[in-house]
Amino acid sequence: MKRFGFIIYLLISTLIVSSCASTGFLMAKAKVTLFGDSFPPKSEEAKIDVYMTNKPTQGYVELGQITCRDTNDKWSLKQITKKAREIGADGILIIGKSGTSGVGIPMGTSTYVVSAEYGMTAIAIKYK
Secondary structure (H helix, E strand, O other): HHHHHHHHHHHHHHHHHHHOEEOOOOOOOOOEEEOOOOOOOOOOOOEEEEEOOOOOOOOOOEEEEEEEEEEOOHHHHHHHHHHHHOOOEEEEEEEEEEOOOOEEEOOOEEEEEEOOOOEEEEEEEOOO
16 A cells, blocks of 8 residues: 555655746747737837726727746746737736745655745736
């Protein structure tokens, strides 16, 4: 029975290590899930409005969701705004900030494996 527990522990540990977010060394890239069509890309210098606690006062349409799974908020925000420019967005609404959320998985009588998730998620918007 101990051998079975060790095998399960090894499998879960391998899964957790292989799914870890970047620690800054790998520098995670943002991923986009479009809700419809994108618009022409904007230049690298184009301003992207960032909304964290408020919504825009003017009308807008949602273009897609952009996620970056890095442990560094500044890097994640930089990657998200870069992707927002690529799809022609005018701004982003931050809907999830980086941090950790752990899940304890019991392994035997007193051993736990904890998994943490990092990253930032935003909705890319285009003003009407």
